[in-house]
Amino acid sequence: MYKFKFADIGEGIHEGKILExxxxxxxxxxxxxxxxxxxxxxxxxxxPVPVDGKIIELGPKEGEIVHVGxxxxxxxxxxxxxxxxxxxxxxxxxxxxxxxxxxxKLEVSEEVIASSSxxxxxxxxxxxxxxxxxxxxxxxxxxxxxxxxxxxGDHGRVLKSDLEKLSNSPxxxxxxxxxxxxxxxxxxxxxxxxxxxxxxxxxxxKAMTLSKQIIPHTTLIDELDVSKLVDFRNKYxxxxxxxxxxxxxxxxxxxxxxxxIKEYPVxxxxxxxxxxxxxxxxxxxxxxxxDTPDGLIVPNIKNVDRLSLFEIxxxxxxxxxxxxxxxIQLNELQNGTIxxxxxxxxxxxxxxxxxxxxxVAILGIGKIMKKPVVENNEIxxxxxxxxxxxxxxxxxxxxxxxxxxxxxxxxxxxxxLLLMS
Numbered sequence: 001m002y003k004f005k006f007a008d009i010g011e012g013i014h015e016g017k018i019l020e021x022x023x024x025x026x027x028x029x030x031x032x033x034x035x036x037x038x039x040x041x042x043x044x045x046x047x048p049v050p051v052d053g054k055i056i057e058l059g060p061k062e063g064e065i066v067h068v069g070x071x072x073x074x075x076x077x078x079x080x081x082x083x084x085x086x087x088x089x090x091x092x093x094x095x096x097x098x099x100x101x102x103x104x105k106l107e108v109s110e111e112v113i114a115s116s117s118x119x120x121x122x123x124x125x126x127x128x129x130x131x132x133x134x135x136x137x138x139x140x141x142x143x144x145x146x147x148x149x150x151x152x153g154d155h156g157r158v159l160k161s162d163l164e165k166l167s168n169s170p171x172x173x174x175x176x177x178x179x180x181x182x183x184x185x186x187x188x189x190x191x192x193x194x195x196x197x198x199x200x201x202x203x204x205x206k207a208m209t210l211s212k213q214i215i216p217h218t219t220l221i222d223e224l225d226v227s228k229l230v231d232f233r234n235k236y237x238x239x240x241x242x243x244x245x246x247x248x249x250x251x252x253x254x255x256x257x258x259x260x261i262k263e264y265p266v267x268x269x270x271x272x273x274x275x276x277x278x279x280x281x282x283x284x285x286x287x288x289x290x291d292t293p294d295g296l297i298v299p300n301i302k303n304v305d306r307l308s309l310f311e312i313x314x315x316x317x318x319x320x321x322x323x324x325x326x327x328i329q330l331n332e333l334q335n336g337t338i339x340x341x342x343x344x345x346x347x348x349x350x351x352x353x354x355x356x357x358x359x360v361a362i363l364g365i366g367k368i369m370k371k372p373v374v375e376n377n378e379i380x381x382x383x384x385x386x387x388x389x390x391x392x393x394x395x396x397x398x399x400x401x402x403x404x405x406x407x408x409x410x411x412x413x414x415x416x417l418l419l420m421s
Contacts, residue, residue, distance in 0.1 A: 002051050002075040007065050014136040015038040015067045017199060018060050027055050036074055038066065041203030042333055053077035095228045129159035138163045154298045200295040211357040219352045219390040221399050224409045226368060230383040236335050241308065251313035253340060253365055256285050256411035258304040264404045268337045270358040271395050278395055287339035287356065288316060292324040297323040298356060300336035309418065344368060350361040350386040360396060364388035
């Protein structure tokens with residue numbers, strides 16, 4: 001018998017909701033077939049099985065929550081004759097045995113959902129933090145970044161006891177209380193309506209709270225004459241369409257950001273507060289904030305600096321559509337290094353965006369508008385784009401932010417510069 005478990009896939013994911021089983025008890029299933037779709041706070045994940053066999057029993061029912069380490073199905077794959085049922089289903093998620101939460105020991109196909117490598121290790125190597133599901137859940141409830149907890153388990157694995165020791169430490173307890181802000185209970189009043197927030201909205205709540213608690217934000221706001229960019233895009237958008245490319249302003253915005261980061265790599269970094277080090281990211285993976293019916297999703301375009309303008313445009317459209325349809329894959333959300341948010345898409349002039357932790361900066365683009373400006377002592381009408389750059393003031397000074405903004409405006413103002421190597 002083969003006990004197929006919900007694996008620790010990283011990214012802080014420790015549970016999910018069973019949306020739909022594709023098979024029922026008694027059905028035959030083949031390796032690679034999708035057994036179940038699970039809604040996590042990141043993606044709707046299609047979970048394939050790694051073996052051929054017959055389904056003997058299924059795990060939690062549709063609509064119920066499954067935790068990392070719990071059994072999703074028992075499959076008769078011909079490897080064992082004893083009767084293996086789900087007697088360990090809930091025990092695995094509650095104890096801290098060697099199997100719980102260890103990728104490689106949990107029975108799962110890694111071809112579809114890969115483990116995250118976004119977390120910063122306490123060593124010089126960037127590795128995913130090992131932790132049991134119970135420890136991950138407790139860290140989340142305590143508002144503690146599990147990357148900053150020293151694990152006492154095998155290979156440095158973080159255990160529940162490590163979190164309990166942390167909470168009992170007077171100094172750390174103060175830090176935890178500062179991190180964890182609890183809203184007061186709101187009593188029901190006549191006419192009020194309550195609605196449970198979605199799994200994705202929970203993720204947004206945690207991410208935004210974490211960012212504002214940890215990162216001291218500062219924002220620079222400016223305007224840029226993008227008349228040349230508007231003319232260039234209008235001139236070539238029809239030609240691009242003949243090649244199957246939807247050429248929006250976002251492709252130019254992203255390309256300009258990638259070129260600017262080459263000059264100022266600290267904007268493509270993370271801050272390791274434990275070791276007091278700046279981790280400069282090798283790849284430039286630019287995230288795009290996508291509004292969906294369920295909440296904000298931020299997929300990222302990998303290695304943007306290696307892509308052409310048309311390739312970036314295609315990636316923007318592809319990832320945006322997948323995000324809106326909730327078909328985005330976890331690897332397309334992982335390892336982002338800097339983010340862009342487009343206020344102009346909602347007719348807003350400008351804003352002060354929140355940094356996506358553990359990144360150190362986010363660029364906001366407002367609505368491009370025609371405005372009167374003075375050139376050579378004459379009033380002329382130009383296309384003006386509002387810009388807002390929010391950055392982590394722990395490692396980026398205001399002067400550095402100003403220089404970054406000047407370089408970025410240089411590239412965005414003249415689209416021909418974006419086509420040069």
